[in-house]
Amino acid sequence: MSRVGSRPKPSSPDIEARIRNQRRRDTDPEKLLRSALWRRGLRYCVDVNVVGRRRKVDLAFTRSKVAVFVDGCFWHRCPEHGSVPRANRVWWLAKLDANVERNLDSNREPTSAGWLVIRVWEHEDPAKAADRIEGRFVGGDQAAAIVVM
Numbered sequence: 081m082s083r084v085g086s087r088p089k090p091s092s093p094d095i096e097a098r099i100r101n102q103r104r105r106d107t108d109p110e111k112l113l114r115s116a117l118w119r120r121g122l123r124y125c126v127d128v129n130v131v132g133r134r135r136k137v138d139l140a141f142t143r144s145k146v147a148v149f150v151d152g153c154f155w156h157r158c159p160e161h162g163s164v165p166r167a168n169r170v171w172w173l174a175k176l177d178a179n180v181e182r183n184l185d186s187n188r189e190p191t192s193a194g195w196l197v198i199r200v201w202e203h204e205d206p207a208k209a210a211d212r213i214e215g216r217f218v219g220g221d222q223a224a225a226i227v228v229m
């Protein structure tokens with residue numbers, strides 16, 4: 081994996097705000113997705129290691145072995161909204177490419193341990209993303225994912 085040097089000074093208030101708002105967990109898109117899933121009766125663990133200790137997943141359905149990542153459009157280079165800041169462009173390209181590479185690496189471990197990995201973009205409609213996830217449980221697996229409260 082490429083090594084990215086230390087972060088250059090933010091070149092604009094916009095970039096500075098993006099960096100400041102980069103939260104590792106409990107982002108708004110994550111919270112919206114979680115409540116959409118919860119309303120459907122799907123129960124999950126949040127921010128857990130599913131295999132090994134290297135990478136945490138945002139949501140995990142442990143019995144069904146479904147892992148969900150919610151990816152920010154900027155940080156994970158969404159094909160629709162991803163952009164590379166013009167200032168310090170070389171650094172940003174290396175940084176964002178490393179994130180994408182890291183995503184692939186994060187998929188690898190759970191996948192090889194029999195998990196299904198689902199990645200959701202922050203721009204996705206939470207209800208549609210929840211449909212997509214719920215669809216994975218159809219066919220008998222759903223009961224295993226539901227914990228009656």
Ligand SMILES: [Zn+2]
Pocket residue numbers: 153158159160161162201202203
């Ligand atoms: Zn996007």
